Amino acid sequence: GQQLNQSPQSMFIQEGEDVSMNCTSSSIFNTWLWYKQEPGEGPVLLIALYKAGELTSNGRLTAQFGITRKDSFLNISASIPSDVGIYFCAGPIQGAQKLVFGQGTRLTINP
Amino acid sequence: SAVISQKPSRDICQRGTSLTIQCQVDSQVTMMFWYRQQPGQSLTLIATANQGSEATYESGFVIDKFPISRPNLTFSTLTVSNMSPEDSSIYLCSVDAGSDTQYFGPGTRLTVL
Numbered sequence: 222g223q224q225l226n227q228s229p230q231s232m233f234i235q236e237g238e239d240v241s242m243n244c245t246s247s248s249i250f251n252t253w254l255w256y257k258q259e260p261g262e263g264p265v266l267l268i269a270l271y272k273a274g275e276l277t278s279n280g281r282l283t284a285q286f287g288i289t290r291k292d293s294f295l296n297i298s299a300s301i302p303s304d305v306g307i308y309f310c311a312g313p314i315q316g317a318q319k320l321v322f323g324q325g326t327r328l329t330i331n332p
Numbered sequence: 333s334a335v336i337s338q339k340p341s342r343d344i345c346q347r348g349t350s351l352t353i354q355c356q357v358d359s360q361v362t363m364m365f366w367y368r369q370q371p372g373q374s375l376t377l378i379a380t381a382n383q384g385s386e387a388t389y390e391s392g393f394v395i396d397k398f399p400i401s402r403p404n405l406t407f408s409t410l411t412v413s414n415m416s417p418e419d420s421s422i423y424l425c426s427v428d429a430g431s432d433t434q435y436f437g438p439g440t441r442l443t444v445l
Contacts, residue, residue, distance in 0.1 A: 252432040263336075263424050263436030264375070271431070309374065313432040318363055320434060322375045 223248040227310050227323030235331050240297040242326040244310030253286050253293035254311040254320070264309060268295070297328075305330050334359050334427055336437035344443045345415055352411045353440045355425035360405035363428035366398070369439070370421045378423075381408040415444045 227244045234240060244253070252271055256264035268279050270286035270293060277284055283296045297304055310323040335358040345351050355364065364381040378398055379387040387400040402408045412419055420443050426434040 254433060256436075261438070261441070263426075263439045266429075266433055266435065269431060269433055318428060318432075319365065319377055319380060320432075321377075324374050 223250070223312070223314050223321055225310055225312060225321055225323035227326055229326060230324060231327040231329070233329045233331065234300060236300060236302060238300055240300055240304070240328060241294065242308060243292060243294045244323045245292040246312070247291070248315075249290040250293075250312035251290070251315075252313050253284070255282075255284050255293070255295050256309045256311060256322075257306045258309065258325075259306045267308075300328075300330055302330055302332060304328060334361060334429065334435050336425065336427060336435060338423075338425060338437040338440050340440060341438065342441040342443075344445060347416050347444055349415055350411055350413045351415065351442060352409050353423055353425075353442075355408045355410070355437055357406045357427055361427040362405070364402060364408045365426045365428075365434065366400060366408070366410045367424040367426065367436075368421045369424060375424065378410070381410075412442065415442075417444045420444045 225244050225246050255267045258264040268284040273290050274288050275286040281298045285294045307325045307327050309325045311320045337356045339354045366378040367375040369375050377390050378393045379389040381387050381400050381402040383402045399411045422439045422441050424439045426436045429435045
């Protein structure tokens with residue numbers, strides 16, 4: 222079935238640094254989603270991408286839909302303590318209204 | 333965006349017992365979903381809760397273990413039956429938000445002793 226491989230699994234950075242994470246698949250996705258989950262909360266949608274090559278920003282976050290439709294990237298610029306959490310990529314399974322999730326990237330920031 | 337609440341937010345249960353988790357949405361939605369998130373893991377879809385019909389379960393999940401109700405377009409319940417410590421997880425409900433996206437509830441953190 223369709224699977225998403227997300228990397229890195231974890232990141233330990235200094236406040237103010239930029240962050241980059243990515244998600245790849247052997248299958249084509251027509252939509253790429255990026256969610257953030259904070260401790261004790263459910264995932265919150267950050268960015269949705271719908272077109273190959275699309276680059277979308279949400280504040281300090283920027284995500285790109287890969288041209289091959291098999292990957293996506295999320296970048297966070299000038300990280301701050303509230304960026305701490307787990308970031309998940311996700312995409313809809315073809316022919317079904319359900320999502321598959323990547324393994325997540327756990328972001329830790331040292332002040 | 334839809335506001336989703338779950339009850340209870342957390343619980344500690346004894347093995348062999350059952351727990352019913354409620355999910356309430358502030359607006360009518362066509363599709364509701366239930367996910368399990370095991371400790372340190374990603375989200376795995378348990379089932380799609382269909383209004384007026386039986387839930388659609390994913391491979392590895394069965395109705396006897398995870399019975400689901402969907403009495404109307406704003407409410408669903410998930411029961412975790414005959415619990416064991418391996419059922420300790422966060423259980424999340426979500427709703428279809430259009431354009432291939434879903435909104436999630438805050439989750440129910442379950443610990444089974």
